[in-house]
Amino acid sequence: MALRNLSKLKIHKFGIRQFSKEANLVSVAVNDKTGVATLNLQRPPVNSLNLEILSEISSTLTDLEKNKTRGLILTSKNEGIFSAGLDIMEMYKPDVERMKKFWTTLQDTWIKLYSCSFPSVALINGHAPAGGCLLALSCEYRVMFKNCTIGLNETQLGIVAPQWFISSMRNVIGQRQTESALTQGRMFKTEEALSIGMIDEVVENNEEGVARAAAFLKRFERIPPMARAMTKKYIRKETIENMVKNREEDLKNFVTYGTQPAVQEYLGAYLQSLKKKSKA
Numbered sequence: 121m122a123l124r125n126l127s128k129l130k131i132h133k134f135g136i137r138q139f140s141k142e143a144n145l146v147s148v149a150v151n152d153k154t155g156v157a158t159l160n161l162q163r164p165p166v167n168s169l170n171l172e173i174l175s176e177i178s179s180t181l182t183d184l185e186k187n188k189t190r191g192l193i194l195t196s197k198n199e200g201i202f203s204a205g206l207d208i209m210e211m212y213k214p215d216v217e218r219m220k221k222f223w224t225t226l227q228d229t230w231i232k233l234y235s236c237s238f239p240s241v242a243l244i245n246g247h248a249p250a251g252g253c254l255l256a257l258s259c260e261y262r263v264m265f266k267n268c269t270i271g272l273n274e275t276q277l278g279i280v281a282p283q284w285f286i287s288s289m290r291n292v293i294g295q296r297q298t299e300s301a302l303t304q305g306r307m308f309k310t311e312e313a314l315s316i317g318m319i320d321e322v323v324e325n326n327e328e329g330v331a332r333a334a335a336f337l338k339r340f341e342r343i344p345p346m347a348r349a350m351t352k353k354y355i356r357k358e359t360i361e362n363m364v365k366n367r368e369e370d371l372k373n374f375v376t377y378g379t380q381p382a383v384q385e386y387l388g389a390y391l392q393s394l395k396k397k398s399k400a
């Protein structure tokens with residue numbers, strides 16, 4: 121595995137363009153043999169998704185697409201937490217201009233991840249609430265550590281998961297399970313997530329997780345990439361088009377709804393409860 125600076129390195133090997141990238145909040149390592157890229161989230165303490173990390177994920181996805189990566193493993197450097205979801209500080213007492221940029225960047229990141237031409241696996245090596253769950257659901261396959269939790273818990277915070285969050289889950293576990301999970305804001309333990317098909321495999325540790333993720337990606341070794349990518353595009357087309365068509369309205373809703381006093385109160389109380397917990 122090579123960990124290098126993308127801007128400095130672009131080489132051809134085994135007929136695949138190899139590259140990797142080192143940055144602050146994400147790092148990328150490309151396996152020279154397989155062409156598979158591992159994208160690590162590394163924003164301590166909990167990989168909460170603020171504007172800066174989302175911008176890095178988004179630009180990395182663009183680079184991976186350009187460089188014709190053969191597959192993606194999305195995971196966390198911080199074992200125990202895949203991602204705590206959106207950084208609540210981006211929504212609590214926000215600067216509205218930044219808030220808009222934040223949401224637009226989240227939309228861009230989701231579009232790129234959801235529609236990427238290469239196969240993608242989330243190696244969920246820790247808790248994955250809300251936005252963390254969204255990232256995992258956007259991949260094609262999910263491998264998860266034992267004793268973790270995953271789900272879209274928005275209603276518990278007094279906020280509403282946007283349509284495209286909901287569609288991302290519905291496309292994996294179906295309408296009935298999604299309705300039940302989202303109205304409760306339910307977080308699923310690993311084994312529960314497996315039983316409803318939200319994740320595909322359970323692993324004991326990172327080594328096994330990487331092996332299982334690689335095994336999934338290997339399934340495509342002999343499938344012509346173009347045929348694979350077009351098929352994925354057709355299957356995901358409606359979900360992506362709906363989001364793209366409504367993205368202006370979605371942004372407006374986020375700002376209007378997110379800045380309502382009642383929503384701000386919920387977010388403030390939730391932040392306090394998180395802080396109290398970490399001080400207890």
Ligand SMILES: CCCCCCCCCC/C=C/CC(=O)SCCNC(=O)CCNC(=O)[C@H](O)C(C)(C)COP(=O)(O)OP(=O)(O)OC[C@H]1O[C@@H](n2cnc3c(N)ncnc32)[C@H](O)[C@@H]1OP(=O)(O)O
Pocket residue numbers: 165166168201203204205206207208209247249250251252273274277279280281282373374377378391394395396397398399
């Ligand atoms: C008409 C309808 C239109 C719709 C309009 C749009 C509506 C808006 C939709 C917005 C969608 C939002 C989706 C989201 O992602 S919201 C975020 C949800 N995330 C969570 O609920 C996770 C909260 N965190 C946890 O549960 C735990 O932290 C953890 C991830 C399980 C980790 O636990 P652990 O014990 O290891 O760590 P701590 O809890 O002690 O946390 C360490 C410090 O990190 C801070 N923290 C945690 N999570 C977040 C976060 N998401 N954002 C910001 N900060 C976070 C925590 O407070 C601790 O801080 P401290 O050290 O300063 O005390």
